Amino acid sequence: MIEINPIQRHLFxxxxxxxxxxxxxxxxxxxLNRRLSALLTSQQKSSLIDVxxxxxxxxxxxREMLPFLTINTTEFFRDPLFFREIREVxxxxxxxxxxxxxxxxxxxxxxxxxxxxxxxxxxxLLSRSTVYATDVNPNIIxxxxxxxxxxxxxxxxAKNYAAASGLRSPSEYYTAEYDLVRFDxxxxxxxxxxxxxxATDSVFVEAHLILCRNVMIYFTRELQARVIDLFQxxxxxxxxxxxxxxxxxxxxxxxxxxSALDFRSTLYQIKPASVEKKNFGGFA
Numbered sequence: 001m002i003e004i005n006p007i008q009r010h011l012f013x014x015x016x017x018x019x020x021x022x023x024x025x026x027x028x029x030x031x032l033n034r035r036l037s038a039l040l041t042s043q044q045k046s047s048l049i050d051v052x053x054x055x056x057x058x059x060x061x062x063r064e065m066l067p068f069l070t071i072n073t074t075e076f077f078r079d080p081l082f083f084r085e086i087r088e089v090x091x092x093x094x095x096x097x098x099x100x101x102x103x104x105x106x107x108x109x110x111x112x113x114x115x116x117x118x119x120x121x122x123x124x125l126l127s128r129s130t131v132y133a134t135d136v137n138p139n140i141i142x143x144x145x146x147x148x149x150x151x152x153x154x155x156x157x158a159k160n161y162a163a164a165s166g167l168r169s170p171s172e173y174y175t176a177e178y179d180l181v182r183f184d185x186x187x188x189x190x191x192x193x194x195x196x197x198x199a200t201d202s203v204f205v206e207a208h209l210i211l212c213r214n215v216m217i218y219f220t221r222e223l224q225a226r227v228i229d230l231f232q233x234x235x236x237x238x239x240x241x242x243x244x245x246x247x248x249x250x251x252x253x254x255x256x257x258x259s260a261l262d263f264r265s266t267l268y269q270i271k272p273a274s275v276e277k278k279n280f281g282g283f284a
Contacts, residue, residue, distance in 0.1 A: 002037040008048040009036060015052045016069075020062060022136065023199035024069055026223035031071075039068040063139065070137045071218055074108040075156055077115045078213070079245050080163030085267055086116070086209075087165060090240055091123045094208055100129040103207040103234065105198060106215035107133035110144030111153075114173075115164075116211065117187045122167045126190060132205055134196035141193050147183040154181055198227045203234045210235060213266075214244035221251075228254045232270060241268045 009032065013025045024032065036048060043051050043065075055062040077083050094100050100120075104113050113133045120126040135141050158170040174181040196204070198215070210231050216224045231241055232254050241249075241258065243266040249255045258268040 001034065002040045002046065004033045004036050005048070009033070012036070012048040012052045015056060016062070019056050021197070021200065022066070022069070023197060026199060026220045027218050028220055031218045035068050039065055042068065066137055066139065070140070072108045072137070072140055073214065074111045075160070076111045076153065077157070077160030077164045078112070080160045082242065082245070082266065083115060083119060083164040085261065085265065086242070087119050087123070089261060090209060090267065091119060091125065095123065095125055097208060098128065100125060101205060101207045102129060102131045102209045103205060103211070104131060104133045105196070105210060105212040107135050107144055109140055110147065112211060112213065113144065113191055114147065114183055114187055117190070118161070118173060121187065129190055131191045132207070133191050133193050136195065136197045138195055141195065145188070145193055147185065147188055148180055151176060151179050151181050198230065199223060203230060205234060206236050207234055207239060208236050209240045209242070211242045213242060214246070216247055217244065225253055228252050232257055235270045237270070237272050239270050241270065242266060
């Protein structure tokens, strides 16, 4: 791993923020150093200043670099018990609403969105649900929209789907095309994809359920607090927030505004009237 000069890292991140509005300045130092080292290796450079020069001169060059700055690790029904809890606890409550709004923040390549929509479909709620799927990386969003995945991931899909108490045969949801699989396009008809930067962007929807899983583990404590504040102002009264298995609200200043579903859960419900709601823009 190439050692990262902290002054060069600071200048690189500031330059990217000023030129393109992508704010990675409050990502954890260890995570950033790993990603920047990989970026330098890919560019065959030893100085982040040289890489920054290329990024500032060319939008295309920056877009090539962006995947090195973001984390896109995901899988279908990741942590199956989490999705089983959504199926058994959350969806019966959401089923009482005439329409349902869900925000998948940091949607990556779309596995989580499809997993969620499969649950909604099996509960008969897909047609009255809108899922807002956002990510900081526009290239990742393009991939997610296609609903096409490597066939090698279907074994994990089937295993996790069964553990999440799936009701059908997994193969009912996709068709095989050589070494790829294409998921049923109907599972994506209710999805609104959009770029959104959790570090800088604001409230844009009032959601009944927000999923942001395994994203904040790469943030500093300050940025985590900022994102949780964003989520609590984006939730409808009594709405739910789902985090990753290694994430928690316990040390967050906003913890007092949420109730955990149980002591093992990473699903939380916002307490009624716990925060003053902000005006919504964008996809209201």
